[in-house]
Amino acid sequence: MTIRDVAARAGVSAATVSRVFSRPESVTVETRRRVLTAADALRYTPHPVARSLARGNTGNLGLVVPDMAVAFCAVVTKAVSHRARRDGYALFVADSDDPSARLASDGVRSAHAMAKQVDGLLLLSPTTDDDDLRALADVVPLVVINRDLADVPAVLMPSADGAVAAVEHLHALGHRRLAYLAGPANYSNRARCEAFTRTCARLGVAAVVLGPFEPTFSGGVRAADLVLADGASGVLAYNDDVAAGVVGRLADRGVPVPDRLSVVGFDDTSLASMITPRLTTVRLPMAQAGEVAVGLLLDVLRGTPARGAVELPAELIVRASTGPAPEVTP
Secondary structure, eight states: OOOOHHHHHHTOOOHHHHHHHHHGSSSOOOHHHHHHHHHHHHHOOOOHHHHHHHHHSOOEEEEEOTTSSHHHHHHHHHHHHHHHHHOHHHEEEEEOOOTTTTTIIHHHHHHHHHTTOSSEEEEEEEEHHHHHHHHHHHHHHHHEOOOOOSSSSSEEOOOHHHHHHHHHHHTTTOOOOEEEEEEOOOOOHHHHHHHHHHHHHHHTEEEEEOOOOOHHHHHHHHHHHHHHHHSSSSEEEHHHHHHHHHHHHHHHHHHOOTTTTTEEEEEEOTTTHHHHSOEEEOOOOOOOHHHHHHHHHHHHHHTOOOEEEOOOOOEOOTTTTTOOOOOOOO
């Protein structure tokens, strides 16, 4: 297939097809969509070297995530990939292979290595200090997701709002001792933990912070025994993976959820609807965040004035894993 075949199928000129692949910002969204749809149908792909020469850049975007094994990262990555492809870009993805401490070092090394091969870079939940991130932004156009950083475009999903809603929900059900299961030392965990403790204090609820735990199912399994030993009747986990691990471990021990312990997760990944009982969780707009982040990065590449931080709302989704606090016998 040739560029002329794509042009005929899309009902545009060959020059327009060329612009879609070389300078997509110069073509309307509707025309670009028609051309890309036609190219997909015909399985047409422009030669990458020719495309790079025509554009004067690589035609690639980069994404660095903490851990692809965590569902949150996978959802965001898929959305970023979809949006990048729709706008005519290929996507390189790097996994720092550690959801906690090493992202500060390995993530930056991956980002700097990738910067040589991409036109712009996205970082998901980076733990690197502010100065290092700003230095990276001097090397390559940069957008961060799930991290508030002055002077660098960002997409935020306010974790604090979700944590407040979760604590208020458990308080309304009569729970008076709650536990927060901490995750990695990142922006999201700090926001959730601070909002949890602040809201518990406001409502007169006893609060304990346990962890940190790996943000995985096995991390939740390890946390469950500590929660039971503490005596809390409700728990807010760092993410759905940890919450699912707690529910699984409690089932193994014959501890009923929510009759003995109510469990709330974070993110609302597909896992939340798959476990029994179905998980009450804070829904974060992960896919939307990925799409918006690519849009911000493309704005930067086109010289559009930066919009700063874009906030997307969180929402508490109540399911079967939370219920009234168990009666306390004297």
